[in-house]
Amino acid sequence: MPIHHNKTSRQRKSPARYSVPIIDTHAHWYPQQFIDVLDSEAADNGATMSRNAKGAPVFKLPHIEQRSVMPPLMVDLDLMRREMDKRRVDMMVLSLTNPMVYWAPPAFALRLSQTWNDASTAAYTAFPDRFIGTIMLPMHAPELAVPELERAAKLPGMRAVYMAEAINGVNLHDKSFWPVYAKCEALGLPILLHPLYPCGIELMGEFFMRNLLGNPYEAGIAACSLVLGGVMDAFPKLKVMLPHAGGPFPWLIGRIDYGIKVRAELQHMKKPASKYLRRFYYDTVTHQPQILRYLIDFIGEDRMMLGSDYNQDMCDLHPVDFLESVPRLTKKQREIILGVNAMKLLKIRRK
Amino acid sequence: MPAIDTHAHWFPPEWIALLHAEGPANGAAMGVNAKGHETIQLPGVPLVSSFPTDMVDLDIMVRNMNEWHVDMRALSLTNPMVYWATPAFGLKLSQAFNNAVAAAHTAYPDRILGTIMLPLQAPDLAVQELNRAAKLPGMRAVYMAMHVSGNNIDHKPLWPVYARCEELGLPLCLHPVNPLGIERMRDYHMRNLCGNPTEAGIAAASLIFGGVLDAFPTLDVLLPHAGGTFPWLIGRYDRGVEVRKELKHMKQPASAYLRRFYYDTISHHPGIMRYLIDLVGADRVVLGSDYNFDVGYERPSEWIEQIPGLTAHERTLICSENAQRFLKL
Secondary structure, X not given: OXXXXXXXXXXXXXXXXXXXXXXXXXXXXXXXXXXXXXXXXXXXXXXXXXXXXXXXXXXXXXXXXXXXXXXXXXXXXXXXXXXXXXOOOXXXXXXXXOOOOXXXXXXXXXHHHHHHHHHXXXXXXXXXXXXXXXXXXXXXXXXXXXXXXXXXXXXXXXXXXXXXXXXXXXXXXXHHHHHHHHHHHHHOOOEEEEOOOOOOHHHXXXXXXXXXXXXXXXXXXXXXXXXXXXXXXXXXXXXXXXXXXXXXXXXXXXHHHHHHHHOHHHOOOOOOHHHHHHHEEEEOOOOOHHHHHHHHHHHOHHHEEOOOOEOOOOXXXXXXXXXXXXXXXXXXXXXXXXXXXXXXXXXXXXX | OXXXXXXXXXXXXXXXXXXXXXXXXXXXXXXXOOOOOEEEEOOOOOOOEEEOHHHOOHHHHHHHHHHHOOOEEEEEOOOOOOOOOOHHHHHHHHHHHHHHHHHHHHHOOOOEEEEEEOOOOOHHHHHHHHHHHOOOOOEEEEEEEOEXXXXXXXXXXXXXXXXXXXXXXOOEEEEOOOOOOHHHOOOOOHHHHHHHHHHHHHHHHHHHHOOHHHHOOOOOEEEOHHHOOOHHHHHHHHHHHHHOHHHOOOOOOHHHHHHHEEEEOOOOOHHHHHHHHHHHOHHXXXXXXXXXXXXXXXXXXXXXXXXXXXOHHHHHHHHHHHHHHHHOO
16 A cells, blocks of 8 residues: 655656656636736626735635635746746646636626636737647626637637536536537637536535545536536537546546446436546646556546646646656656647647 | 455334334425335435335345355445434434344344444434444444534544444444535436545545544544545645645644545446555455445455456455454454
């Protein structure tokens, strides 16, 4: 029962050199423009903006305990590039994180999405070899989401759609979202999923369980919902990335398969859920090299992409070192996970 | 090498009779389903529990053990358990189960073992019943849900129960009931497929972070459904212990507690079972069948033969020796 911790790997002597750009596919950014819009209009839309003791913006919704703090390391692209150098990351795929935009009335959510999308493409344009953009959409108003998707997809550097693992409590197989999936598939844009205010909070109030358990759990529910709810069948070319290494989804796959064999609720399924495991991409955010090794063995390195969860406290501060601490990975396998898969999925060209 | 099934459910006829007689006065709606099996529904709980004959009739169950090549079985209740009831009725239901399971052991001393049901919604009554039931023949574990009416199991009022379990040398067999997040899991049986294993993750985290395993260092705990989500998220728990103020009280990483638990074999995936054995050690894994739910195993001792690279030593541990140690046989 060897439990390896990646502390020792941080005492690395000389960093290995790789022939691919190292791409962090799970990294969070709050553009200043996005903060400005929140500062001026959040209050009129039912939320509050304030500053913490260090002067960082803090967003708060009245009915949700979790606050969104926006420190300079998650706002200032110059600081972020310096951090990337320290952490051996060449490129970041930028995404928003909580509070996202689904809390807002549709018109304001659209405006927030547009603000993010414009900032995201501007980050790419300013530093095309360092940043890739993702598209935020007002999913709770699909009639606004589809036109914004069409607009944003034309902006330079926008290579994926970013989405929560449930939209205001509605699972992702809900039919109202299908026009967005259809458009993503038609445009060849993968979907990067991310948790937001996990369910079951009533049992996860203590010990930060909301994040430690709740966030990965959302990936499990989202994957089940997409597979069992027919989204992956209806959109066979749609590619979906699960954060936090897929959460419990891969590890519960036997139970889900067994459910398909025996349960009336799943009689519509034509294949076992395990046949869909490789329809997903998984990031490396496990914080446990041995378990990441199992996941790579189970799914295949061609479905794994480097992620750090920059720059929450739960992030992997040294994602490349962490990957290097995974037992028995060849350099070729590491390069596939560090960059090759992301280059293919996100259509990033080698310089 | 007897095959010992640690995860099997039984609704004693006496227990159902008591529910039938007094359940309605305590808020339960009793009914009969299309198959003619008695059912119970509780206010606010979406799941209707039914009592099929093969989970009620002990002779059928023993014949099933023969068919499935199970030598011994530790019998436990399952949902709806007893926490929904008033303390007095919860105690009465617990006593009815405990007396019935002790009688089952007396009838089949080489085949049936008992687990103790307690009215944990009233910890003082629970300790009293634990003291009584522990003296009954064949009672080898305490059975409890992974939350008690919405309280996680590190809830301080439960600690006297843990203290007494530890003194009596009785391990805990945990089991899900009414999983969290139901509002998102109504479709596609997700309540069971995702929700039940997640309960094991929360229960393990509560026992570790809430200090129960430190306070009761010789208390053994069995996580059902192969530990559910718990082992696979252990790196994230450890990272939380490193960086979060909510976990500053922790003296060891969460992974240091992986081997404080036992895990049953109900993962439904031989390859993942192999990873689990490698992660926690073959000496922490015990057979489970989840008898007789549709998401259970037939022939649990044969199922493990599919585990890649299973050695003869591992087989002996998992089929028999670990459960003997855990249940003090």
